[in-house]
Amino acid sequence: MKIVYTDNNATTKVADEVIEEMLPYLGEFYGNPSSMHTFGDQVGKKIKEARQKVADLINADPEEIVFTSCGTESDNSAIFSAIHAFPDKKHIITSNVEHPAVKNLFMHLGKKQGYKITFVPVDKKGILDTDQLYKRMTEDTALVSLMWANNETGVLFPIEEIAQKTREKGILFHTDAVQAAGKVVIDVKKTDVDMLSLSGHKIHAPKGIGVLYIKNGLKFSPFLIGGHQEKGRRGGTENTVSIIGMGKACELAKKNLPVVNTAVRKLRDYLQNQLLEKIPSCSVNGDLNLRLPNTLSIGFDAVEGESILLMLDRYGICASSGSACTSGSLDPSHVLMAMGVPFKSAHGTIRFSLSHYNTPEEMDHIILALISVIEKLRAMSPFWKNGKLI
Amino acid sequence: MWEYTEKVKEHFMNPRNVGELEGANAVGETGSLSCGDALKLFLKVDENEKIVEASFMTFGCASAVASSSALTEIVKGMTLDEAAKLTNEDISNYLGGLPKEKMHCSVMGQSALKKAIANYRGIQILEKPGRIVCECFDVTDLEIIDAVKANNIGTADDVTNYLKAGGGCGKCIEHIEEIIESVKAGR
Ligand SMILES: Cc1ncc(COP(=O)(O)O)c(C=O)c1O
Numbered sequence A: 001m002k003i004v005y006t007d008n009n010a011t012t013k014v015a016d017e018v019i020e021e022m023l024p025y026l027g028e029f030y031g032n033p034s035s036m037h038t039f040g041d042q043v044g045k046k047i048k049e050a051r052q053k054v055a056d057l058i059n060a061d062p063e064e065i066v067f068t069s070c071g072t073e074s075d076n077s078a079i080f081s082a083i084h085a086f087p088d089k090k091h092i093i094t095s096n097v098e099h100p101a102v103k104n105l106f107m108h109l110g111k112k113q114g115y116k117i118t119f120v121p122v123d124k125k126g127i128l129d130t131d132q133l134y135k136r137m138t139e140d141t142a143l144v145s146l147m148w149a150n151n152e153t154g155v156l157f158p159i160e161e162i163a164q165k166t167r168e169k170g171i172l173f174h175t176d177a178v179q180a181a182g183k184v185v186i187d188v189k190k191t192d193v194d195m196l197s198l199s200g201h202k203i204h205a206p207k208g209i210g211v212l213y214i215k216n217g218l219k220f221s222p223f224l225i226g227g228h229q230e231k232g233r234r235g236g237t238e239n240t241v242s243i244i245g246m247g248k249a250c251e252l253a254k255k256n257l258p259v260v261n262t263a264v265r266k267l268r269d270y271l272q273n274q275l276l277e278k279i280p281s282c283s284v285n286g287d288l289n290l291r292l293p294n295t296l297s298i299g300f301d302a303v304e305g306e307s308i309l310l311m312l313d314r315y316g317i318c319a320s321s322g323s324a325c326t327s328g329s330l331d332p333s334h335v336l337m338a339m340g341v342p343f344k345s346a347h348g349t350i351r352f353s354l355s356h357y358n359t360p361e362e363m364d365h366i367i368l369a370l371i372s373v374i375e376k377l378r379a380m381s382p383f384w385k386n387g388k389l390i
Numbered sequence B: 001m002w003e004y005t006e007k008v009k010e011h012f013m014n015p016r017n018v019g020e021l022e023g024a025n026a027v028g029e030t031g032s033l034s035c036g037d038a039l040k041l042f043l044k045v046d047e048n049e050k051i052v053e054a055s056f057m058t059f060g061c062a063s064a065v066a067s068s069s070a071l072t073e074i075v076k077g078m079t080l081d082e083a084a085k086l087t088n089e090d091i092s093n094y095l096g097g098l099p100k101e102k103m104h105c106s107v108m109g110q111s112a113l114k115k116a117i118a119n120y121r122g123i124q125i126l127e128k129p130g131r132i133v134c135e136c137f138d139v140t141d142l143e144i145i146d147a148v149k150a151n152n153i154g155t156a157d158d159v160t161n162y163l164k165a166g167g168g169c170g171k172c173i174e175h176i177e178e179i180i181e182s183v184k185a186g187r
Helices: A016-026 A038-058 A071-085 A100-112 A130-136 A159-169 A240-278 A305-313 A334-338 A360-380 B006-013 B062-075 B080-084 B088-094 B100-121 B141-151 B156-163 B173-184
Strands: A065-068 A091-095 A116-120 A141-147 A172-176 A195-199 A210-214 A282-284 A295-300 A349-353 B026-032 B037-045 B051-059 B132-134
Touching: A016 A240, A038 A065, A038 A195, A038 A240, A065 A071, A071 A091, A071 A100, A071 A141, A071 A172, A071 A195, A071 A210, A091 A100, A100 A116, A100 A141, A116 A130, A130 A159, A141 A159, A159 A172, A240 A282, A240 A295, A240 A360, A305 A349, A305 A360, A305 B006, A305 B062, A360 B051, B006 B062, B026 B100, B037 B062, B037 B100, B051 B062, B062 B088, B062 B100, B080 B100, B088 B100, B132 B173, B141 B156, B141 B173, B156 B173
Parallel strands: A091 A116, A091 A141, A141 A172, A172 A195
Antiparallel strands: A065 A210, A195 A210, A282 A295, A295 A349, B026 B037, B037 B051
16 A cells, blocks of 8 residues: 655655765764774764754854754753753743653653743644743743744744844743754744754654754753763764764755745645535644644544544555654643643644655545545544534 | 554444434443543343344544444343443453553443443432542542542552543543542641
8 A cells, every 4th residue: 555644743754865875874984983094084074064964954053063862852952951051040931832852851840850930821823922931031040942833733933033032131042943944944043042953853864863053152061971072062972874864854954945835835735725625623723824834733523533543544644643742642632732722623633744755646645535534433423413513 | 553453443444333223222421522532322122121232422542432332242132231240341352452541441331331221220320429530430539539548549540540540531630649649648
C-alpha cells in the first residue's frame, strides 16, 4: 500500500540530498573533527560548512550556532542557562501550550527548585494573551520562553514584538522555533531573541540532532560540561554525520521556504476547505491566518481521534491526534484544553501536517477516506443522530 | 501505538451488532463525551429473561468499540442472571486481552450491562453515597477515602490500581491526590 505521509510536525522524511551528503561521513570519513591531522580536519572543515548553512537559515553568525542532540536538549540548555545567569531571580514565564520539552521542565523547576512559574494563557484561537505576558514581567523575572509556532495547531506567537519587550525590560528571551523553521522566515538580526531552538528531524534532517542559537555576547552556562567542543558550550565529540546532514537540511529549508508558503499552503487550504465542506460538524482549531502554512488541526464532533487514526491507517494515511506525545494518553491534548476547545470536538481532533513532498492526489485520497471513516464512526456513536450531534 | 490483539483489531474494523436495537427492552448507558468514551447498550430480553438480541452504540477508541462489540456477542443467549455475573475480565479475555491503559473500556462494558439489567428489572440503581470524583469509572470520594484508609494507599496510582479511579481520562488525578493528602493529614 502506498503511504500518504501527513505527519510532518511529528517528524519528516530525511531528504535524499541530506542522506547523500551524510553517507561519506558515516563510512569513509570517520575522523574526529578536533584531531591534529588532515584526515580528521577534513571532517572539521565540513562541520564548519554545515554551521554556516545553519546560520544562514536564521541569519545568524556561525559562532552563534551550537549543535545539540535534539530540540529537547536545546530547550533544556537554554532554560537552565538562563536561570543560572540570574541566580537571584526566581520567576520564569512561558505559555500554557508549550511542547513538553519546555512545559515539563518549567513544571519541574516550579516543583523541585521553587521557581515561581507563570503560564500565560491563550484565547480560543490559540493566540497568546500578550497583555498578560507583559503585565507579568517583573524585576524578578529571569526568563521568558515561548514557542514560535505551536506543534499541534500551527498557531504563531508574535515573537518579534515579544523580543522587543523583553529586551526593554532586560529579561532573557528564548524561543522554541522547532516547528517554525523552514515554514516561516526566521531572522535573528531582526527578531532580537537571546536563544532559539531548532530540531533536525522536523526539517528533513535525521532524528537526534538539534541546534541552539546563542546570541553573540550572551553569557551561557553549558548543560553538558565536558570537552572543548562547540567552544565549550556543549561537551561531547560532535555527531559529525548528523551535523553535516543538518547543514544540508537547512540549506534546503531556506531554498524551499517559498514553496512551503505557496504550494504547500495551497494543499493545506484545499484539504481544509474540502473537509469543512464535505463533512458536517467539524471545525478547525487555531487562528486561520496566524498559522503555519503546513498545519491543519481539525476536530470532528462525536467521534474519537484514535479510532479515526486507526481507520485512516488502513488507507495508508499517517496523521496524528493532538500531538504525537499525547497520542499515547487518554487525555485530550493540553493545547486544545488550554484553548477551551469543547470536548465534543477535542477528542475527535486530527492533525494533518504537510510537506513539499505531498501532492494534490494525496489530498483527494485523504478527503475521500475521511468522509467514509467519519461516516462509519458516527453511525456507531451514541452522540450522533440524523446527521447531528445530540 | 497501542498494542492491540488481532481480535481487538478485527472487532474494531468489523464491529458486530452496531446501532439502535428496535424493540429493545433493556438499555444501559455509561460514559460521556468529556471522558472520551461512552457506550449505550441495547438488549432484547424474552419472557424467560434470556437475552435474544444485543446491540451497541459507542463513542471512543478502538478498544472501546471492540469491547462493546465483544460484549454484545458474549451476552447473546445468556440469561440475565448469567449476564449479571459477567466481569470486565471476561470481556478482555474474549478479546485476547487489552492493554493495561485500556482496561477501562472493558469496565465500561460491564457497567453498561449492569445498568441495562437494572433497567429491565425496573430497579433504580441507587445513587452511591458521596460525590463522584472519577466520572469515567463512577467512583466517589467516600469510596476513595475508604480504600485509602483500608489499604494504607499513598499514591494516586495505587488508587487507580484498587478502584480504577483516575485510570480513564485522568482529569481527577489531582483531586485524588488531594483526597490522599487529606486522609493522611487525618482530616
Ligand atoms: C515545538 C517543539 N519543540 C520541541 C520538540 C522536541 O524536539 P526533539 O524531538 O528533537 O527533541 C518538538 C518535537 O517534538 C516540537 O514540536
